[in-house]
Amino acid sequence: MQSGKIYILAIESSCDETSAAVLCNQKVLSNVIASQKIHFEYGGVVPELASREHQKNIVPVVDQALKKAGVDKEILHAVAFTKGPGLLGSLLVGSSFAKAFALALRLPLIEVNHMQAHILAHFIEEAQLNTSCHPSFPFLCLTISGGHTQIIKVLDYYNFELIGQTLDDAAGEAFDKTAKLLGIPYPGGPLIDEYAKNGNPLQFPFPHPQVAGLDFSFSGLKSSILYFIRDQTKLDSNFISKNLNDLCASVQHTITAILLDKINKAVQQSGINQIAIAGGVSANSYIRAKLQEMAQQKNWKVYIPRMEYCTDNAAMIGITGYFKYLKKEFAEQSTAASARLEL
Numbered sequence: 001m002q003s004g005k006i007y008i009l010a011i012e013s014s015c016d017e018t019s020a021a022v023l024c025n026q027k028v029l030s031n032v033i034a035s036q037k038i039h040f041e042y043g044g045v046v047p048e049l050a051s052r053e054h055q056k057n058i059v060p061v062v063d064q065a066l067k068k069a070g071v072d073k074e075i076l077h078a079v080a081f082t083k084g085p086g087l088l089g090s091l092l093v094g095s096s097f098a099k100a101f102a103l104a105l106r107l108p109l110i111e112v113n114h115m116q117a118h119i120l121a122h123f124i125e126e127a128q129l130n131t132s133c134h135p136s137f138p139f140l141c142l143t144i145s146g147g148h149t150q151i152i153k154v155l156d157y158y159n160f161e162l163i164g165q166t167l168d169d170a171a172g173e174a175f176d177k178t179a180k181l182l183g184i185p186y187p188g189g190p191l192i193d194e195y196a197k198n199g200n201p202l203q204f205p206f207p208h209p210q211v212a213g214l215d216f217s218f219s220g221l222k223s224s225i226l227y228f229i230r231d232q233t234k235l236d237s238n239f240i241s242k243n244l245n246d247l248c249a250s251v252q253h254t255i256t257a258i259l260l261d262k263i264n265k266a267v268q269q270s271g272i273n274q275i276a277i278a279g280g281v282s283a284n285s286y287i288r289a290k291l292q293e294m295a296q297q298k299n300w301k302v303y304i305p306r307m308e309y310c311t312d313n314a315a316m317i318g319i320t321g322y323f324k325y326l327k328k329e330f331a332e333q334s335t336a337a338s339a340r341l342e343l
Ligand code: KG4
Pocket: 015, 144, 145, 146, 147, 148, 171, 172, 173, 175, 176, 187, 188, 189, 190, 193, 279, 280, 281, 282, 283, 284, 285, 310, 311, 312
C-alpha cells in the first residue's frame, strides 16, 4: 500500500446532481454540488434534461472544486467517477469527462459503484454526526435512496454482502410518490420531513407490508395512501390541506417503522449491532431520531453521516476511489458507464 498524501479528483453525475470533489486521503478538501432545478416543474427527473444539465455544469463544477481545494491539477494522483447505477445519459457525461481528464493528465482512472460510495461515505474524515470514529468491520448499513433500499453487511472496504432489498419501490420513491399524491413538489422527501415536524405521526395508521426475511416492499403503502386520500377527499375536498402535517407525519412514521423493523431483524439474524445509515433518505430527521432511540434501547452503536454526505455528492466517490487507489484497482479507458450496476 502506498503511504503519504494521495490527492483524488472525484466526479458524480448519476442522477440530477453534478458534483466534483477533491480529497487528500480521507479528508475532503472541496465538495461542490450543482443541484439541477430544471426538473422541478416536471415533478420528477427528466433523463434527457439531466444529461444536458450535466454537460453544462461539469466543467465549471470541476474547476470550482479544484480552486476551492487549492489543488493544482498537476498534483492529482487519480480521477474517480461514478460508473453506475444511475441514468445512463447522466453517467455518460461524468464518465466521458473523467476519462478525457485522466487521459490528458496521464492519471489512473478509478470507477466507483454509487451504492458502495454511499456506504463508504462513513469513512470520510469528519463524516459522522455524533462521533469522530468510523464504523469497524463488520457492520450493517441501511442504504436508502431514491432508487434503492438495501441492507448490506459490510465486511471491509471492498466486500459488501446484500442481505435485504426492496422488491418494488425504494424508500425514497415512497416519500416522493406520497408527496406527489399530496400535491407537494418534487423531490417530496425533504418537504414531507418539514411538514411532519408539526404533525401527529399516529393520526392516520397505514398498513405495514408482510414481506418475508429482510426484504422490503413499499408499493402497497403507496396504493393504500392513494385509496385513503381518494376516499377522504370525496367526503371533504379540503381533506389534504386541512390534514397535511398529520398526513406527512403518519406516512413518514410508517416508512420509518418498516425500515427499523427490518434493521432489527437483521441485527438479530447477523448478531452485528453496529448500524450505519446511508443515502438521500437517511437525511430524514425522523428516521435519524428513531434509529438513535432504538439504538439506545437495544444497546446498538449507530453511525449517522452529516447531511452533505447523505444525499448525492462526489466526496463519497472520492473516498471510495481512495480505497481503490490503495489497492491499485484502476480502470481501462475502454470502461463503460452502467445504468444497472449491481452492488
Ligand atoms: O441518494 P439520493 O440523493 O439520490 C439517489 O441516489 O437516489 O436520494 C434521493 C432521495 C429522494 O427520494 C429524496 O426525496 C430523498 O432522497 N430525501 C429525503 C430527504 N432528503 C432527501 N427523504 C426523506 N426525508 C428527507 N429529509
